[in-house]
Amino acid sequence: MSLIDAHGRRINYLRLSVTDRCNLRCSYCMPAQGVKLLPQDRVLSYEELLRVAKQAVAVGIEKIRVTGGEPLVRKGIVPFLKRLALIPGLEELVLTTNGTLLQGMARELKDAGVQRLNISLDSLSPVTFAKITRGGDLKAALAGLEAAERAGFPPHKINVVLMRGVNDHEILDFVRLTLERPYAVRFIEYMPTCQAADWRSLCIPGSEVLERIAERFLIEKLERNERSGPAKNFRVKGAVGSLGVITPMTGHFCDACNRLRVTATGVAKGCLLSGAGVDLGPLLASGDDASLRDGIRRIVHDKPGRHRFDEEAGVVAPFVMAGIGG
Numbered sequence: 664m665s666l667i668d669a670h671g672r673r674i675n676y677l678r679l680s681v682t683d684r685c686n687l688r689c690s691y692c693m694p695a696q697g698v699k700l701l702p703q704d705r706v707l708s709y710e711e712l713l714r715v716a717k718q719a720v721a722v723g724i725e726k727i728r729v730t731g732g733e734p735l736v737r738k739g740i741v742p743f744l745k746r747l748a749l750i751p752g753l754e755e756l757v758l759t760t761n762g763t764l765l766q767g768m769a770r771e772l773k774d775a776g777v778q779r780l781n782i783s784l785d786s787l788s789p790v791t792f793a794k795i796t797r798g799g800d801l802k803a804a805l806a807g808l809e810a811a812e813r814a815g816f817p818p819h820k821i822n823v824v825l826m827r828g829v830n831d832h833e834i835l836d837f838v839r840l841t842l843e844r845p846y847a848v849r850f851i852e853y854m855p856t857c858q859a860a861d862w863r864s865l866c867i868p869g870s871e872v873l874e875r876i877a878e879r880f881l882i883e884k885l886e887r888n889e890r891s892g893p894a895k896n897f898r899v900k901g902a903v904g905s906l907g908v909i910t911p912m913t914g915h916f917c918d919a920c921n922r923l924r925v926t927a928t929g930v931a932k933g934c935l936l937s938g939a940g941v942d943l944g945p946l947l948a949s950g951d952d953a954s955l956r957d958g959i960r961r962i963v964h965d966k967p968g969r970h971r972f973d974e975e976a977g978v979v980a981p982f983v984m985a986g987i988g989g
């Protein structure tokens with residue numbers, strides 16, 4: 664069974680957001696005044712999330728990434744992941760996290776069947792980390808990273824959202840990290856989801872990041888593989904880890920997009936950067952799995968060919984990434 668959209672792309676990857684809540688307040692993800700949290704009864708129950716996941720797998724999804732908000736703050740997440748991992752036909756169960764709660768949870772996540780972690784870590788300096796996350800503790804994030812390594816997870820992908828004048832002075836520090844550690848560090852272009860007035864100057868093109876790295880290090884391009892995702896990957900000669908750029912703004916990767924998203928309230932979205940979405944609530948309420956499968960197929964069919972975010976920046980309503988899951 665496979666899910667093909669109207670542009671001929673095979674959609675086999677579902678990003679499932681389990682909560683809009685988070686223990687951090689990253690400046691690129693949430694507005695300074697914070698966000699109004701969803702009432703708990705608007706968030707899909709674990710039973711509902713499992714139904715969505717099962718029916719998505721039944722029509723062709725092979726990989727599920729659990730995200731949020733911060734997925735590890737939701738109570739009962741581990742038993743939920745355990746059940747998710749058992750869905751017949753699901754080949755890959757992975758999770759994106761800010762890492763701060765991993766120290767106490769890494770081992771049970773591994774035992775639950777989570778295969779890999781992508782960890783957001785935007786600074787290696789406690790002061791800058793606290794500034795970006797509005798109060799987060801770098802020590803907790805680093806302890807989480809290490810706990811997950813000890814628990815036996817394969818080398819993590821580390822996501823760094825770069826912002827000019829905020830953390831771009833650390834680009835080379837992150838590159839140096841890849842010399843000794845097997846991480847895949849990915850520098851992500853800041854997307855103006857909250858539409859900060861200065862977003863154009865905050866966003867650093869991936870090409871500039873690579874130029875700045877190449878001034879100091881000899882880097883070689885890595886062949887794309889199944890695990891590349893949207894990143895273009897490189898390695899410093901002799902390094903154990905790799906580095907990459909994710910360029911949603913200056914070099915979109917929509918032609919190869921294989922993703923479908925479901926928000927914590929059960930809105931299915933064909934595209935991260937489009938305001939469009941379909942509420943799966945009525946289909947879930949009907950109890951009819953065949954209609955749910957049809958709904959998922961319809962959303963995939965109608966998936967936009969590419970985003971037009973830059974052009975539309977003035978008209979698309981700003982959104983909080985934590986509400987969708989990145």
Ligand SMILES: Nc1nc2c(ncn2[C@@H]2O[C@H](COP(=O)(O)OP(=O)(O)OP(=O)(O)O)[C@@H](O)[C@H]2O)c(=O)[nH]1
Nearest residue numbers: 759781822851890891892893909911922935936989
């Ligand atoms: N515009 C756009 N940005 C994306 C998309 N997928 C991921 N990104 C960006 O890349 C970041 C990293 O995503 P991750 O959650 O680590 O997932 P990934 O890189 O897709 O992970 P893999 O499953 O390992 O390929 C996201 O937070 C977004 O900023 C996408 O489909 N469209």
Ligand SMILES: C[S@@+](CC[C@H](N)C(=O)[O-])C[C@H]1O[C@@H](n2cnc3c(N)ncnc32)[C@H](O)[C@@H]1O
Nearest residue numbers: 691692731732733760761783822853854984989
């Ligand atoms: C919304 S978070 C959810 C998972 C988890 N809380 C975390 O931070 O990894 C998922 C991803 O979205 C990315 N993200 C959020 N806002 C972004 C923005 N404005 N531009 C680029 N990436 C963004 C984060 O870097 C993170 O990797």
Ligand code: SF4
Nearest residue numbers: 685689692732761985
């Ligand atoms: S990026 Fe992740 S950790 Fe940061 S505020 Fe958003 S949801 Fe929370």
Ligand code: SF4
Nearest residue numbers: 916917920934935970
């Ligand atoms: S912007 Fe939309 S179409 Fe493009 S890669 Fe992201 S989700 Fe896919």
